[in-house]
Amino acid sequence: MAEADPVKTALFSPFDVRGTRFKNRVVISPMCTYSAHDGIANEWHLTEAAAVEPRGRITHGDLGIWSADHAAALKPVTAFIRRQGALPAIQIAHAGRKASMQRPWHGNGPMDDVDAARGEMPWDIVAPSPEPVREGWLMPAELTVEDIHAIQDRYAAAAGHAIDAGFEVLEIHSAHGYLAHSFLSPISNRRNDAYGGDRAGRMRFTLETAEKVRSVWPDDRPLFVRISSVDADGATEGWQLEDSVALAGELKARGVDVVDCSSSGISGLATAALGKQPMGFRTEYSARIGREAGVATMVVGLILHAEHADSIVADGLADLVAIGREALYDPYWARHAAVSLGVDPGFEDWPEQYGWWLVRREKLLRDIGEAHVAAPPSGG
Ligand SMILES: Cc1cc2nc3c(=O)[nH]c(=O)nc-3n(C[C@H](O)[C@H](O)[C@H](O)COP(=O)(O)O)c2cc1C
Numbered sequence: 001m002a003e004a005d006p007v008k009t010a011l012f013s014p015f016d017v018r019g020t021r022f023k024n025r026v027v028i029s030p031m032c033t034y035s036a037h038d039g040i041a042n043e044w045h046l047t048e049a050a051a052v053e054p055r056g057r058i059t060h061g062d063l064g065i066w067s068a069d070h071a072a073a074l075k076p077v078t079a080f081i082r083r084q085g086a087l088p089a090i091q092i093a094h095a096g097r098k099a100s101m102q103r104p105w106h107g108n109g110p111m112d113d114v115d116a117a118r119g120e121m122p123w124d125i126v127a128p129s130p131e132p133v134r135e136g137w138l139m140p141a142e143l144t145v146e147d148i149h150a151i152q153d154r155y156a157a158a159a160g161h162a163i164d165a166g167f168e169v170l171e172i173h174s175a176h177g178y179l180a181h182s183f184l185s186p187i188s189n190r191r192n193d194a195y196g197g198d199r200a201g202r203m204r205f206t207l208e209t210a211e212k213v214r215s216v217w218p219d220d221r222p223l224f225v226r227i228s229s230v231d232a233d234g235a236t237e238g239w240q241l242e243d244s245v246a247l248a249g250e251l252k253a254r255g256v257d258v259v260d261c262s263s264s265g266i267s268g269l270a271t272a273a274l275g276k277q278p279m280g281f282r283t284e285y286s287a288r289i290g291r292e293a294g295v296a297t298m299v300v301g302l303i304l305h306a307e308h309a310d311s312i313v314a315d316g317l318a319d320l321v322a323i324g325r326e327a328l329y330d331p332y333w334a335r336h337a338a339v340s341l342g343v344d345p346g347f348e349d350w351p352e353q354y355g356w357w358l359v360r361r362e363k364l365l366r367d368i369g370e371a372h373v374a375a376p377p378s379g380g
Contacts, residue, residue, distance in 0.1 A: 006342065006343050006344060006345055006346075007341060007342035007343055007345075008343075009310045009314075009341050009342075009343055010025070010310050010311075010313035010314035011024060011025050011026065011306065011309050011310035011313050011314075011321065011337065011341065011343075012024045012025070012310075012337075012338055012341065012343040012344075013025065013313075015296075015319060015320060017222040017257045017258065017296070018219065018220045018221060018222055018257065019219075019220030019221070020087065020168060020169070020220060020221055020222050022087060022320070023085070024334065024338075025309075025313045025319065025320050025321055026309065026320075026321060026323060026333070026334040026337065027089070027298060027320050027321065027322040027323070028322070028323060028324075028327045028333075028334075029300050029322035029323060029324035029327070030048055030049050030091035030171065030173070030226075031048050031324060031325075031328065032048045032049050032058060032059075032062060032063070033045070033048055033061075034058070034059045034060075034061030034062060034103040034104070035061050036061055036062060036063045036064065037061075038054075038064070039051060039054065039057065039062065039063055039064020039065070039066065039070055040064070040069060040070060040073045041063055041070070041073040041074045041077055042073070045063060045074070045077055048063055048091070049062070049063065049091040049092070049093040049173055050062075050063040050064055050065035050070070050074075050090055050091065050092055050093065050158070050162075051063065051064045051065070051066065051092075051093055051094060051095065052064075052065065052066055052092050052093065052094050052151070052154040052155050052157070052158040053066050053094065053151065053154045054066065054123075055094075055099060055123060055124070055125065055126065056093065056094030056095050056096070056099055056151075056154075056179065057095060057099060057100075058095045058098060058099060058101050058178075059100075059101055059102065059103045060103075060120045061103055062095075065090065065092060065158045065161045065162060065165070066154060066157070066158060066161070067161065068161065068164065070161060070165075071161040071162070071164040071165040072164075072165075074090075074165035074166075074167075075165055075166055077165075078165055078166030078167055078168075079166065082166070085349065086334075087168045087169055088166060088167050088168055088169070089167060089168065089169035089170070089171065089224075090162050090165070090167045090169075090170055090171070091170075091171040091172075091173050091226065092155060092158045092159065092162065092170065092171070092172060092173065092213075093172075093173035093178055093179075094151060094154075094155070094173075094178060094179040094180070095125075095178045095179065096125070096126065096127045096128075096140065096177075096178050096179030096180075096182045097125055097126075097127035097131065097132065097133055097137075097138075097140040097177075097179075097182055097188065098133055098176075098177050098178055099123070099125045099126075100122045100123050100124075100125050100138055102115060109137075110122070110136065110137045110138055122138060124141060125138050125140045125141070126140050126141050126142075126143050126147065126151075126179075127140035127141075127142065127143065127179070127182055127188065128142070128143060128182055128183050128188060128189040128190070128191050128195060128196060128205075129142055129188065129189055129190040129191055129196070130142050131187075131188055131190065133177065133267060134267065142191075145193065145194070145195070148195060148205060151179070152205070152208055152209045152212050153212065155172065155209050155212060155213050156212040156213055156215070156216045157216075159213045159216045159217045160216050162217075163216075163217070163218065168221055168222075169221065169222050169223075169224065170213065170217055170221065170222075170223055170224070171223075171224035171225065171226055171260060172206075172209060172210060172213060172223070172224070172225045172226070173226050174206045174209075174225050174226060174227050174228075175226045175227050175228040175260075175262045175263075175265065176228060176262065176264070176265035177228070177265040177266045177267065177268070178265075179205075180205055180206045180209060181227070181228050181239075181265070181266065182266070183195060183196075183202055183203075183204075183205035183206060184202050184203060184205075184206060184227075184228075184239055184243070184247070185202070185231050185238050185239045185266050186202065186238060186239070187231060187237070187238045187239075187266050187267060188266060188267075189202050199243055199246065203246075203247055203250060206225070206247065206251075207247075207250055207251065207254060210223070210225060210251055210254050210255070210256050211254045211255075214254060214255040214256070222257040222258060223255060223256050223257055223258075224256070224257065224258040224259070224260050224298065225251050225256050225258075225259055225260065226260035226262055227244055227247060227248075227259060227260065227261065227262065228262055228263050228264055228265055228266065229241055229244045229261045229262065229263045229282065229285035229286075229289065230244070230263050230264065230285070231264065231266040232263075232264045232266060232267075232268070233263050233264050233275060233277065233281070238266060239266070241285060241288060241289075244259075244261075244285065244289055245288065245289055245292045245293050246293075248289045248293035248295045248297075249292075249293040249294070249295070251295070252293060252294065252295040256295070257296060258295070258296045258297065258298050258319065258320065259286075259289055259290075259293070259295050259296070259297050259298070260297070260298040260300065260322065261282050261285045261286040261289055261297055261298065261299050261300070261318070262282065262300050262301065263282055263285060263301070273301065273324065273325070277301070277302060278302070279302045279303065279304065279308065280299070280301065280302055280303050280308060280312060281301060281302060282299050282300065282301045283299050283312055283317040283318060285299070286298070286299035286317055286318040287316070287317040287318070290316075290317075290318065290319070296319040296320075297318045297319055297320070298318060298319065298320035298321070298322050299312060299317065299318035299320075299321060299322065300321075300322035300323075300324060301324075303321055303322075303323060303326070304326045306336070306337035306340050306341050307340075307341070309321040309323070309337065310337075310341060335349060335350060336372075339372050339373055340372060340373075342373060345359075345362075345373050346359050347359040347362070
């Protein structure tokens with residue numbers, strides 16, 4: 001007997017951008033793991049941000065993509081991701097005033113004597129204005145316009161290395177208080193020149209960087225930009241949601257395909273994913289940005305369950321759903337979601353080496369009332 005047709009869901013429907021097809025709407029969110037030496041990838045690395053220059057790393061352990069050697073080390077990673085049936089994507093970043101920090105498990109603050117004893121010294125950091133993240137943190141040097149252009153060129157060069165490494169999707173990190181976000185926010189950008197002042201001036205760094213990257217990144221490959229939709233969730237000061245709507249429209253006009261809606265981190269620690277918030281709280285941001293800027297969106301933050309992720313896409317709150325920590329907890333999140341939603345009742349998306357076994361076990365489990373599959377196969 002033939003098996004039942006798979007269930008069709010919004011989460012497991014394809015998404016086409018330029019010449020690239022995403023086979024479903026699930027994206028593993030970029031997550032630094034601070035485990036590289038001189039930015040070079042090793043067997044540990046499967047998903048995280050990569051710095052566009054050494055000075056732009058958050059910690060000594062950050063991944064980089066500023067040379068051909070970095071690209072070569074990432075090639076096995078992209079090949080592995082492709083073999084798993086997914087699209088290899090990279091986020092390129094510059095940490096700005098949040099660079100030169102301790103790894104999270106070494107304290108997550110400015111480096112101190114314990115780090116020096118390990119041979120890890122702080123380095124000079126840069127930002128739009130000489131404003132440290134907090135009191136007691138490193139004072140960044142104010143970037144000159146010449147330095148700004150040089151850093152933007154490094155983003156474009158990094159995009160070139162990402163092509164050589166085999167990446168098919170590229171994201172520019174303009175969120176979480178790192179360099180590009182620190183240009184956007186009036187809290188960290190106190191400049192009076194063309195890269196500061198009013199909103200147009202503060203947006204200039206991110207917009208020009210997107211333009212330079214788009215000119216290098218192939219026409220048929222998607223370009224994403226991750227933004228902090230607001231400087232701080234719930235705050236009435238600083239970068240606000242209407243600013244993000246304006247930014248998203250300008251990004252779209254420059255060939256950015258997807259605006260990845262994160263939030264906060266301008267003056268707090270790292271990626272600010274620890275605030276007490278309801279599940280999927282950023283769909284409010286992605287829905288408004290998508291609707292008002294007419295741009296495709298991705299949403300991230302406290303999305304754990306397949307049914308919730310599916311309803312976000314089905315209800316038009318975002319086009320793509322990024323899974324962060326839940327994918328660390330369950331690296332097979334997408335495959336488990338496909339099974340629990342009944343999209344892959346035959347375990348056909350699993351490695352053939354053991355999908356074959358799991359579909360037979362599923363039939364056995366159904367007989368004893370323990371099946372995982374929502375819409376069980378009808379076949380024998
Ligand atoms: C270990 C770790 C590293 C992260 N590194 C990055 C990063 O490199 N770039 C980024 O944009 N966000 C980073 N984030 C934030 C995640 O991408 C994600 O936005 C955040 O964890 C919220 O989503 P979640 O609730 O699904 O985990 C990191 C998060 C974690 C837990």
